[in-house]
Amino acid sequence: MNKTSAINRNPLHSQVAATVRDRIMQGELRPADRLSEIALCEELEISRTPLREAFKLLEAEGLVTIRPHKGAIVAEISIQEIGEVFDLLAPLEALGVRLAMTRMSAEDKSRIVALHDQMIQFYESGDREGCFLTDYEFHNTLIGFAQHDVLQTTHQSLSNRSQRGRYLAPRFDQQKLDIAMAAHRELIVSIKDDEIEKSAQIMHDHVTLTGKFVVDTLRDSGVARD
């Protein structure tokens, strides 16, 4: 109406948080990198107040560590922590599948199947990065269909943390990928058959195994500390 684009309705600190979050998630900012307030302020052309507020959000999400009087750093990832995150994701995603299966519509179901098909495409064309990203979307979409706010929020936070670990590590080798794909295939069949408890079990085991894979991969590649 007045400015070049529409008036910016959401607060600066949340935009800043989003920016920094993305940079951390994608590995542009790496664990233990210092987050100098002054440097970031100049770059983002904001003052320190909204930046510091954003840090608080990100700290709560586990992406940033604030050390009193010593400044903020990108939260370090310990292999143990990543493993622990998967410990929680397993039962939560199992719960998510249970809920989703009682609540999702026919279109929701076909959306999940479509994502699975897309993942198969990437798999067959040997696109590991594509597989990796579609897998993330597959799980998040399924959780969304559970229509459960608390689960959604909690899962999002944990999922982000696990994804950070996965971004840092190399992609799965062929064998691990085969196993993950097989689990997804099983899961899709089980969902189509409306076998709720079986689906939940498959998901639980799949996430647990993925966690082990990620931990192993991280340990081998040596990018994260113990």
Added chain:
Amino acid sequence: MNKTSAINRNPLHSQVAATVRDRIMQGELRPADRLSEIALCEELEISRTPLREAFKLLEAEGLVTIRPHKGAIVAEISIQEIGEVFDLLAPLEALGVRLAMTRMSAEDKSRIVALHDQMIQFYESGDREGCFLTDYEFHNTLIGFAQHDVLQTTHQSLSNRSQRGRYLAPRFDQQKLDIAMAAHRELIVSIKDDEIEKSAQIMHDHVTLTGKFVVDTLRDSGVARD
């Protein structure tokens, strides 16, 4: 600023967060109460900056809702949300029991038994408030023995939210309390017998049922909105 007592080592905003958190948890500040910045600043004798930072922390914990340009309020509790929180607590506490049983020492075990005995004392003397508080401690202590940081943190946050709902509602009636006590008794026996999966199952069902009780109680008492 004058420092009447010893130098305070931890930042103002975290002290402020702790103060406000307690007031909200204990119901001194009730859902939808406005948290006026100036009023709180004057009362706590601080400036607005640390208070606003504290609000960010509390928002992430789900205790405060910040409405842009309209100020912060104590987060409202919906009965649905409380129910959802218990949906997550059930599998997480089950996981906690599993881990705790593989990791806790003999002293840890007797600490749990002692808490259970204390709860029986309160139960038999008809002290519902005592039962209520001891129950909270019982569950938190058990989770602590799991020695699992991510679980600890996630559980703490969810547990706080559930506890808020329970503070608001009247205490359980005799029948509900009987059932909860029976579950605890079963659990203790199962733990003593080192039956891990059975204990996890008991805990899962116990937390689920407690959730239903809390939701029912809240609905009947009419203190929280749907």
Added chain:
DNA sequence: TGAATTGTGATTGTATGCAATTCTACAATT
């Protein structure tokens, strides 16, 4: 020479001021 110490620069923590937004009350219009 080396350990302790103190000074200095850089950085974070807190307070405060100004701008932007929202709320309230009251008047004008239909």
Added chain:
DNA sequence: AATTGTAGAATTGCATACAATCACAATTCA
């Protein structure tokens, strides 16, 4: 009487200034 418009007050959002703290190097003394 109900609704809309508008001015002013109150409150939040952001920027900036100042105070407290930390890291590290230069200096002192054993």
